[in-house]
Amino acid sequence: MTAVGDAPRTFTGWVGVTNRRITLVTESAADAEAFRAEHPDVREIDCRGRLLMPGLVNTHCHAAMTLQRSYADDISLMAWLNDYIWPFESKQTPDEVVLGLTLGVVEMLLGGITSFVDMYYFEDRCVAPVEQLGIRAVLGCNFFDSNIDEVFPQIERAVEQASAGSGRVRIAVAPHSPYTVSPENLLRGKALADRFDLPLMTHIAETRDEMRIVRERYGCTPVEHLDRLGLLDSRCIGAHCVHVTDSDIATLAARGVTVSHNPQSNMKISSGVAPVEKFRAAGAVVTLGTDGTCSNNDLDLFEELRTATFLQKSATGDPTALPACEALRMATANGARAMGYADGELGVIREGALADLIVVDLQKPHLQPIHNLVSNIVYCGKAADVDTVMVDGRILVENRRLAGVDLPALYDAVGRAVRRITTGK
Amino acid sequence: MTAVGDAPRTFTGWVGVTNRRITLVTESAADAEAFRAEHPDVREIDCRGRLLMPGLVNTHCHAAMTLQRSYADDISLMAWLNDYIWPFESKQTPDEVVLGLTLGVVEMLLGGITSFVDMYYFEDRCVAPVEQLGIRAVLGCNFFDSNIDEVFPQIERAVEQASAGSGRVRIAVAPHSPYTVSPENLLRGKALADRFDLPLMTHIAETRDEMRIVRERYGCTPVEHLDRLGLLDSRCIGAHCVHVTDSDIATLAARGVTVSHNPQSNMKISSGVAPVEKFRAAGAVVTLGTDGTCSNNDLDLFEELRTATFLQKSATGDPTALPACEALRMATANGARAMGYADGELGVIREGALADLIVVDLQKPHLQPIHNLVSNIVYCGKAADVDTVMVDGRILVENRRLAGVDLPALYDAVGRAVRRITTGK
Numbered sequence: 001m002t003a004v005g006d007a008p009r010t011f012t013g014w015v016g017v018t019n020r021r022i023t024l025v026t027e028s029a030a031d032a033e034a035f036r037a038e039h040p041d042v043r044e045i046d047c048r049g050r051l052l053m054p055g056l057v058n059t060h061c062h063a064a065m066t067l068q069r070s071y072a073d074d075i076s077l078m079a080w081l082n083d084y085i086w087p088f089e090s091k092q093t094p095d096e097v098v099l100g101l102t103l104g105v106v107e108m109l110l111g112g113i114t115s116f117v118d119m120y121y122f123e124d125r126c127v128a129p130v131e132q133l134g135i136r137a138v139l140g141c142n143f144f145d146s147n148i149d150e151v152f153p154q155i156e157r158a159v160e161q162a163s164a165g166s167g168r169v170r171i172a173v174a175p176h177s178p179y180t181v182s183p184e185n186l187l188r189g190k191a192l193a194d195r196f197d198l199p200l201m202t203h204i205a206e207t208r209d210e211m212r213i214v215r216e217r218y219g220c221t222p223v224e225h226l227d228r229l230g231l232l233d234s235r236c237i238g239a240h241c242v243h244v245t246d247s248d249i250a251t252l253a254a255r256g257v258t259v260s261h262n263p264q265s266n267m268k269i270s271s272g273v274a275p276v277e278k279f280r281a282a283g284a285v286v287t288l289g290t291d292g293t294c295s296n297n298d299l300d301l302f303e304e305l306r307t308a309t310f311l312q313k314s315a316t317g318d319p320t321a322l323p324a325c326e327a328l329r330m331a332t333a334n335g336a337r338a339m340g341y342a343d344g345e346l347g348v349i350r351e352g353a354l355a356d357l358i359v360v361d362l363q364k365p366h367l368q369p370i371h372n373l374v375s376n377i378v379y380c381g382k383a384a385d386v387d388t389v390m391v392d393g394r395i396l397v398e399n400r401r402l403a404g405v406d407l408p409a410l411y412d413a414v415g416r417a418v419r420r421i422t423t424g425k
Numbered sequence: 426m427t428a429v430g431d432a433p434r435t436f437t438g439w440v441g442v443t444n445r446r447i448t449l450v451t452e453s454a455a456d457a458e459a460f461r462a463e464h465p466d467v468r469e470i471d472c473r474g475r476l477l478m479p480g481l482v483n484t485h486c487h488a489a490m491t492l493q494r495s496y497a498d499d500i501s502l503m504a505w506l507n508d509y510i511w512p513f514e515s516k517q518t519p520d521e522v523v524l525g526l527t528l529g530v531v532e533m534l535l536g537g538i539t540s541f542v543d544m545y546y547f548e549d550r551c552v553a554p555v556e557q558l559g560i561r562a563v564l565g566c567n568f569f570d571s572n573i574d575e576v577f578p579q580i581e582r583a584v585e586q587a588s589a590g591s592g593r594v595r596i597a598v599a600p601h602s603p604y605t606v607s608p609e610n611l612l613r614g615k616a617l618a619d620r621f622d623l624p625l626m627t628h629i630a631e632t633r634d635e636m637r638i639v640r641e642r643y644g645c646t647p648v649e650h651l652d653r654l655g656l657l658d659s660r661c662i663g664a665h666c667v668h669v670t671d672s673d674i675a676t677l678a679a680r681g682v683t684v685s686h687n688p689q690s691n692m693k694i695s696s697g698v699a700p701v702e703k704f705r706a707a708g709a710v711v712t713l714g715t716d717g718t719c720s721n722n723d724l725d726l727f728e729e730l731r732t733a734t735f736l737q738k739s740a741t742g743d744p745t746a747l748p749a750c751e752a753l754r755m756a757t758a759n760g761a762r763a764m765g766y767a768d769g770e771l772g773v774i775r776e777g778a779l780a781d782l783i784v785v786d787l788q789k790p791h792l793q794p795i796h797n798l799v800s801n802i803v804y805c806g807k808a809a810d811v812d813t814v815m816v817d818g819r820i821l822v823e824n825r826r827l828a829g830v831d832l833p834a835l836y837d838a839v840g841r842a843v844r845r846i847t848t849g850k
Contacts, residue, residue, distance in 0.1 A: 107791050217475055365532035368494075
């Protein structure tokens with residue numbers, strides 16, 4: 001068994017899990033034997049020829065948008081929103097949102113994502129299904145000025161449900177963005193987050209249009225605007241952060257904001273290139289997200305890992321930019337911090353950490369030979385190489401099969417839902 | 426059964442293959458019944474819930490470099506070449522090159538690549554193994570000024586072997602580049618290609634350094650240099666073509682040169698962004714390649730499809746740039762033309778075309794729902810979704826298993842070879 005820790009160090013040894021946590025990490029056969037003796041009922045998984053590593057953390061997505069996967073591609077942003085996305089969303093029921101979220105979670109789990117940060121509607125309806133599916137999540141309740149009074153009671157309900165659950169599901173307050181939510185409502189969101197001790201997430205500086213609108217309205221950048229309102233702190237997750245000045249970068253780093261970098265989405269909808277290397281140099285915590293399946297079009301963090309490195313190397317002209325090991329840290333330990341976990345508690349293989357682990361099958365032509373395991377994972381690893389997924393000490397995927405979900409029935413239900421939404425039939 | 430033609434039109438119907446060619450494409454059950462009656466021994470494959478499409482064509486790779494996969498990443502170009510790649514290559518034997526090529530072909534076939542254009546050493550030793558593996562190939566015999574007198578006899582031998590074979594393997598003359606091969610030797614290469622009626626392939630305008638060197642030596646761009654020497658015509662494949670002027674683009678289009686765009690390699694080694702949209706506007710034939718596994722690090726054309734569209738959208742700032750259907754054409758019909766096949770002969774589903782076909786399993790969470798099949802394939806499709814691969818009417822991969830190759834033994838042999846090369850043991 002070989003493991004990638006946050007160093008990222010690789011080693012051959014044993015990892016033991018009891019209850020929800022990693023309680024043994026050792027290269028000593030004697031330690032492993034002692035663990036076996038102490039836990040005679042423990043189930044052993046032979047990982048020879050495979051890699052045990054921390055599960056991946058997707059820090060920005062709109063999971064329910066799987067319903068709109070490939071619904072509107074290769075068109076301009078405004079036509080995309082006005083003619084496709086918004087009309088579609090206005091027609092879907094809460095049950096259909098739960099269905100889309102379920103498909104998204106299934107896709108993520110099968111691809112080695114053990115935690116995700118979501119941002120969508122009807123998140124109060126999603127707490128129970130997410131608990132049932134077994135993944136770890138921060139569910140961000142998305143609001144605009146137009147629906148804030150509907151969403152706030154949902155947030156309160158969601159918090160209540162989550163606090164009665166396993167602890168794997170947390171709730172966040174998620175104003176859509178500084179250009180679509182008024183300063184007054186951003187402040188109401190922040191007050192609600194503080195009242196329930198919740199993280200706050202929002203899209204920040206995603207597009208050039210956003211820069212122009214915020215500049216016209218408030219005479220500053222989106223980051224300056226949010227900072228003046230007091231929204232930026234270590235409980236804040238900012239998705240995208242593409243169009244930022246050097247001063248914005250310093251501000252985001254100083255406030256401890258987590259940046260969720262979504263390279264494939266940024267490329268596909270021509271948003272620009274986030275200055276990840278500048279963020280890292282400034283000491284900001286950068287993480288990785290897939291964004292929604294309308295703008296990607298899948299929920300595959302292995303691809304984001306690779307694209308993040310490729311895009312920084314391409315945009316900076318420096319082939320040493322964002323090395324593989326740093327991308328891996330973004331997708332694991334840094335992501336865990338965005339989720340609100342303390343250092344060493346999640347996203348690492350360390351005694352005491354929560355047992356969110358995945359096993360990658362290395363016996364694939366594209367993963368041979370093995371000169372450098374981290375390079376192989378980041379530059380060649382695929383979602384389909386993950387054969388086992390454990391969250392909170394519980395095995396959810398084994399031999400690429402997700403227990404407890406009838407996939408053909410799910411695809412049928414999703415097909416019926418999108419037909420109803422798009423054709424009324 | 427649903428198929429993507431070069432339109433790309435999708436339809437539900439039947440495709441019949443006899444001998445090496447597609448001899449039936451129909452939506453009529455009666456036609457299918459007549460075909461069955463005429464060919465009572467035909468084996469039927471039920472593709473319901475799956476997609477039948479043309480196999481993918483990888484127009485630029487160095488397949489044997491799988492041995493160097495992840496051997497040297499995240500370092501500068503000159504250190505990469507001087508300290509890693511060239512010392513490694515100087516130590517490998519022809520048998521080890523064949524082993525690396527075998528691993529590369531296995532990876533490509535399992536990922537739905539049915540044809541590839543290679544460029545490496547000892548290609549005369551690779552003809553028989555490639556015939557045996559069943560893939561279609563153009564094997565380009567790579568030479569520099571330093572080894573031209575060794576390589577030319579290899580080219581003659583390779584031509585002889587290929588002409589005695591199935592017809593699936595063709596040979597090409599492959600001078601490394603306009604900055605590493607003298608004008609005199611480029612002309613010798615062109616004369617040899619003309620003598621045997623072979624395609625000629627070379628790297629063109631890959632890096633800024635190449636631009637500078639060619640400008641200093643010859644006072645012009647790499648494209649102008651090659652054009653003056655008479656190397657540019659419809660039998661020429663130019664890999665990369667990143668640093669080109671508008672006039673270069675017009676020249677490449679006018680001469681009918683096939684451009685092999687390698688987006689992931691260009692990004693990873695910070696080469697720049699090839700102006701694919703300008704090439705397309707100028708009427709040039711653009712195709713897709715993976716490049717070698719040192720600079721990618723896999724041979725996955727589904728990823729190149731996606732990255733090609735993302736990169737053009739990102740670099741041009743236009744989300745409508747390089748739509749999914751055009752990327753798919755690059756990876757199929759255009760690639761076939763680069764291989765030297767006439768329009769309609771390969772890379773399409775059409776009666777009379779060679780039967781290089783793949784079947785993609787659509788019953789995967791990341792491929793559901795299906796609003797748009799082409800978008801799903803280009804933006805979400807994975808190499809691992811390919812379950813069946815046919816080349817020249819012969820099924821090579823079925824249920825994701827490649828017949829006739831012992832994968833564990835291959836991985837072992839590759840592991841031993843790279844250990845010997847890197848440690849001498």
